[in-house]
Amino acid sequence: MKNITPIWEVFVRAKNGLSHRHVGSVHAADASSAVEAARDVYTRRMEGVSLWVVPSNAITASDPGDAAALFAPAEDKIYRHPTFYTVPDNVKHI
Amino acid sequence: MTQSPLDLALRLGDDALILSQRLCEWCGHAPTLEIDLALSNIGLDLLGQAQFFLDYAGQLEGAGRDADVLAYHREEHEFKNCLLAEQPNGDFARTMVRQFFFSSWQLLRFQELARSSDEHFAAIAAKALKEIAYHLQFSADWVVRLGDGTEESRTRVQTALAWCWRFVDELFAGDDGVLRPAWEARVSATLAQAGLSLPAPVRGITGGREGRHSEHLGHLLAEMQYLQRVHPGAQW
Numbered sequence: 364m365k366n367i368t369p370i371w372e373v374f375v376r377a378k379n380g381l382s383h384r385h386v387g388s389v390h391a392a393d394a395s396s397a398v399e400a401a402r403d404v405y406t407r408r409m410e411g412v413s414l415w416v417v418p419s420n421a422i423t424a425s426d427p428g429d430a431a432a433l434f435a436p437a438e439d440k441i442y443r444h445p446t447f448y449t450v451p452d453n454v455k456h457i
Numbered sequence: 458m459t460q461s462p463l464d465l466a467l468r469l470g471d472d473a474l475i476l477s478q479r480l481c482e483w484c485g486h487a488p489t490l491e492i493d494l495a496l497s498n499i500g501l502d503l504l505g506q507a508q509f510f511l512d513y514a515g516q517l518e519g520a521g522r523d524a525d526v527l528a529y530h531r532e533e534h535e536f537k538n539c540l541l542a543e544q545p546n547g548d549f550a551r552t553m554v555r556q557f558f559f560s561s562w563q564l565l566r567f568q569e570l571a572r573s574s575d576e577h578f579a580a581i582a583a584k585a586l587k588e589i590a591y592h593l594q595f596s597a598d599w600v601v602r603l604g605d606g607t608e609e610s611r612t613r614v615q616t617a618l619a620w621c622w623r624f625v626d627e628l629f630a631g632d633d634g635v636l637r638p639a640w641e642a643r644v645s646a647t648l649a650q651a652g653l654s655l656p657a658p659v660r661g662i663t664g665g666r667e668g669r670h671s672e673h674l675g676h677l678l679a680e681m682q683y684l685q686r687v688h689p690g691a692q693w
Contacts, residue, residue, distance in 0.1 A: 368489070389491050392602065399595055400491035403498050 370419040371397040373404075375411035381456060383415050391416075460632070462575060463517040464537065467527075468666060469570075470510030471538035474528055475674070476559060477503035478681050482546055492549070495595060499556070502588040509581045529685035533668075533675050540665040541624035543674045550603050550613035554621045556596035561644050562628045564589050565636045597647045604651025611651075618648075619656050626661025 368390040374383035386405050391397035397416040406414065425433060437443070460468075480500030487493035511524035522530075541559055546552045567589060570582035603610040629637040641655065648654055664670065684691060 390489055391491065396598060396602070399495065399598065402591075403495040404491055407494070407498060 368392055371401070371416040372419050372422060373397075373401040374415040374417070375401075375405055376413035376415075377411055379412060383413065386410070388419060389416070462578075463514055465578070466510050466514035466517060468537040468539075469566075470507045470514055470524075470527070471536045472542050472559075472563075473503040473510065474507035475536070475538040475677065476542040476556075477501070477507060478677055479542070479544075479546055480552070480556075483552065488549060496552070499592050499595070502585075502592065506581065506585045506588070509584075513577050513581070525685070529682045530689075533670055533678055535668060536665075536670065536674065536678075537668065538665055538670075538674075539624065539627050540662060540671055541621060541628065543665070543671060543677060544621070544624065545673055547617065547620065548613055549599075550610065551617040551620055553596050553599040553603065554614060554617035556592060557600050557647070558621050558625060558628075558644070560589055560593040560596055561640055562636070564593055565639055566633065569636070600647060600653075601651040604648065604653040611653075614651075614653065618653065622656045623659055623662050627663040627665060630663060630666065 369392070370388050371391055371394075372388050373386050375386045376383045389397055389400040389404055391400045394416060398414055401414050401416055405411070477500040480496045480503070483496040484493060484500075487496055507528070508524045511527045515522045515524065515527055539559075541555060544551075544555060564586070567582040567586050570578050571586060573579045573582070600614060603614040605611075629640070645655055662671075
C-alpha cells in the first residue's frame with residue numbers, strides 16, 4: 364500500500380530562552396495532527412514547552428556531494444572562532 | 458438516590474482503570490507508532506486518575522485496601538465502571554468514538570467535581586482536567602477526520618457512533634442528568650464539523666454502576682488481574 368501520510372520534522376523548545384531543536388519526525392495527515400503526534404512522541408518526559416512541526420518536503424537540504432566545496436574551506440580559518448574573548452560566567456547558552 | 462463519596466470514588470476510579478486497560482490493549486497494535494504512543498499516553502493518564510480515586514476509595518472504606526488491592530482483588534460484580542468504558546476496542550473508529558463520548562462526559566463531570574467541597578475530589582479533578590482536555594481534543598479531531606475522510610472511514614465512524622450510543626444513557630443516570638444537554642450540545646457541534654449527527658434515541662443499556670456488566674468485563678479482568686491472583690502481592 365502506498366504510504367500517503369506525509370512526514371513532518373519536529374522541533375522542541377526545551378525551555379523558555381532556548382531555541383527550538385530538531386528532535387525527529389512524525390507521520391501525520393495534517394499540521395494539527397502532526398502537533399498532537401509530536402506531543403505524544405517527543406514530549407512525554409517533560410522535554411519541552413513549545414513545539415514546531417514543518418513538512419519534511421519543505422526543507423531544502425544541501426547536497427552531500429557538495430560538502431567539500433561548502434564546508435571544507437572553513438577548516439583552516441580558525442580566526443573565525445571567538446576564542447580570543449573572555450566569556451562572562453553568567454552568560455549561558457552561547 | 459444520593460451517592461456516597463465511597464461509591465463516587467469507586468465509580469470514577471473504575472471508569473478510569475477499565476478504560477485505561479482497554480486503551481493499553483492497543484500497545485503494539487495501533488496503525489502507526491504515533492497512534493500507539495498517543496493511546497498508551499491517554500491510558501496512562503487514566504491509570505493515574507484511577508490510582509488517586511481508588512486510593513481515596515480505600516481510605517473512605519477504612520478496611521485497609523489500597524488502589525492495588527481494589528484493582529486486582531475485586532470480582533466483576535464489585536466494579537462500578539460505566540459499560541462504555543469496558544466495551545471492546547473494535548476498530549480504531551470505535552476506540553475514538555468511545556473516547557470522544559467518554560472524555561466529553563468526563564470533562565463536564567470533572568469541572569463539577571473540581572468545585573466539590575471534598576478537597577480530595579477537587580484536587581484529583583483539577584489535576585485530571587488538563588489531561589482530559591487533551592484526550593478530548595485528540596479524540597474529537599479523529600472523529601472529525603474520520604467522519605470527513607473517505608467513504609470507508611465515514612462508514613466506520615457512523616457504525617461506531619451507533620455502537621457507543623447505547624451506553625450514553627448510563628453516563629447521565631441520576632443527578633448527572635443535568636449535564637446531558639451540555640454534553641449533547643458539545644458532541645453535536647463536533648460531529649457537525651464532519652457532517653455527522655447523533656444517532657436517533659435508542660433504549661440505553663445500563664447496569665455497570667450497580668455491578669451488572671457486559672460479558673466483556675470478565676475477560677478484561679482475567680487478563681488484568683491474572684498475575685496478582687496467581688502471585689498475590691508480587692512486585693517487580
